[in-house]
Amino acid sequence: MGNVLGLVFANMHDMTVGDLTKNRTMGSILFGGRYRLIDFPLSNMVNSGITNVGVITKSNYQSLLDHLGSGREWDLARKKGGLFILPPFGHVGSRLYRGRIEALYGAMSFIKNALADYVVLSDCDIVTNMDFKPIVAKHVETGADITVVAHTGVFRRDEINESTVLSTDADGRVRSVLIQPDIGGTCTASLNIFVMSKKFLIDMVQDAMARGNVSFETDVLQAKCGQINIMAYEYEGYFSKICSIASYLKANQDLLDPANAKELFKPKRAIYTKVRDNAPAKYDLDSKVTNSLIADGCIIEGEVENSILFRGVKVAKGAKVKNCILMQGTVVGATSDINYLITDKNVKINDNHILNGAPSYPMYVGKGASV
């Protein structure tokens, strides 16, 4: 797939998980013990043979730049193609983009210069291990203007609330589009991954900008549904959608089922991430750990159950950690007892504290806080 350009939108859906994106982009949200959400679309692109990738970002992108570096960890430090980070391009009349169309318009010279016939666009809200090759092949075969990767199934109301819902005919052609409808149940929801020809993409963006349209979903998918050929590609693989703090907790905890982890972490289509050279995780004499994902660099002296511990987390003697996500560098003090807690980076829970969240509303502790 040498002729495909990848575009990753790092900031889309930032608002849905407000606390987690206070100081970072959606793409740099920590996930699954050692990843950031952008690792999934980037790895999927590389594993699908797409080695020319632009990452479009808008704000809060310091952590993103730190994470991506030259792109070497994704094998994207290349002479031909490779990784390009595209922050807002400052020029007279420019401003922070409001929608996907403006974001693409800001990256237009990069897109125009890319040696590619097709473009795969992906957001960072879907955690999946997806092969884009059959999707691009299907796009070429059907001659569609836009192919939308979608899944038909039962969705929760909060997921649909943040989704674009499609209704298709028997051939998979999209006949109507609903944006963030207040429904739940069985439907076909967009996974925010799209394929277009480069030419169509450029024409579409220029046309939309000329008309003052900024939203790809409203002004293109919905408004032009009858005029252009939009096809849905039914994706049957494992995925989870991050659209709230509760769904973030659930998506992480889903990985505690080895069957799900197997679908996401395939040895031949590995998920790449930045290497931090932590020592292995160390378990103390009194540690008791069950059903948890533990990253390197953790030192565990207490009890951990149904939890995800990122790199360098310390759980002191007598502490109990249940149903938690503890991000990089979190320290849980001796005999503290925490349940349904999400701690951001470098949080310190001091000794003898009891903190409880709920499955539907996990308690979130912000970056660097000392409790």
Next chain:
Amino acid sequence: MLLAGGQGSRLYALTQTVAKPAVPFGAKYRIIDFPLSNCINSGIDTVGVLTQYQPLVLNEYIGNGQPWDLDRIHGGVHVLPPYEKASGASWYSGTANAIYQNINFIERYDPEYVVVLSGDHIYKMDYNKMLAFHKSKDAAATIAVLDVPKEEASRFGIMITDAEDNIIDFEEKPKNPRSTLASMGIYIFTWSKLKAYLIANENDKEASKDFGKNIIPDMREAGEKLVAWRFDGYWKDVGTIDSLWEANMDLINPNIPIDLYDPAWKIYSRNPVMPPQYIGKSASVQNSMITEGCYIDGSVEFSMISDGVTVEEGAEILDSILMPGCVVKKGAKVEYAIVGENSVIGEGAQIGARPENIVDKDTWGVAVVGHNINISAGAVVAPKTIVSEDM
């Protein structure tokens, strides 16, 4: 200059297909990560790695040196196997000969000092401190020494020094040691001096082309200034099955002063691309180190578990080392053993045993299963046994 060419024959099945420096160590490392990380942490960014025996895994592992930050425009890490010259080709016939054959490599960087290291030691050392000592003494050669207990001294090369740390004599594995300062196999040389002695040694047809046997004695006889630099941290030679096992266990012993979690002195390694370790619902893990890609659903105690290892439900791992990719099936027991890379221990098999369960203590020792070995269900591998074929 890192000497990594040795066969490591005393590690038997573990070094049949890989050179000793490439043997997995400490759950996520290979032995060579320690000297390489010491180099970069000491600011040495030009490193030659001398390889000869089974270099494939080692070459692949070192690659361009990027994991150790040794991919440099000037310098960096270079793997140096023996090569054919106009005068003919020859293997490295000794540690000194290996350096001699790479004089051209060293001269390209025009160094004032050369550090000569072994690829089979586990320790954290700031070579800068040793170099500062070497400079302050205006020595021709400085040998790092460790003050060992008197009863262990006869296992080492022993340096006898005067009050000024000048080396006045030395003895190899003496029965009645006159000093307790053991050579660590770490040398700093003033390059112009070393070069002259290497060339002289090479011209001596009778010489065994070895640092300990030739170069150091030659320098002493010629009256060069040789000094001993005392190191007081943790250091272990991992040349035997027992010492390899012990050094691994040292990492989980809180009384042993080697800290892998110090952000100012990280030990770097080529990281596998794997998800975090999963500790299952039936698992019990205590006093162990485990790394990425592991699936643990059995019991693990006092053990080092490398990347991508599977320990199934009901399996028991005690005081053992599981190298990358190995699988221990349901109900199998691995006790006081080392299991090589990608080996599979079948259901209910028993590898090794606890010393307390053995009547004749002389028959007890660490059991070893080599790399890529299948042990069938229910099989028993006795303690001290070395398995290098499927059973």
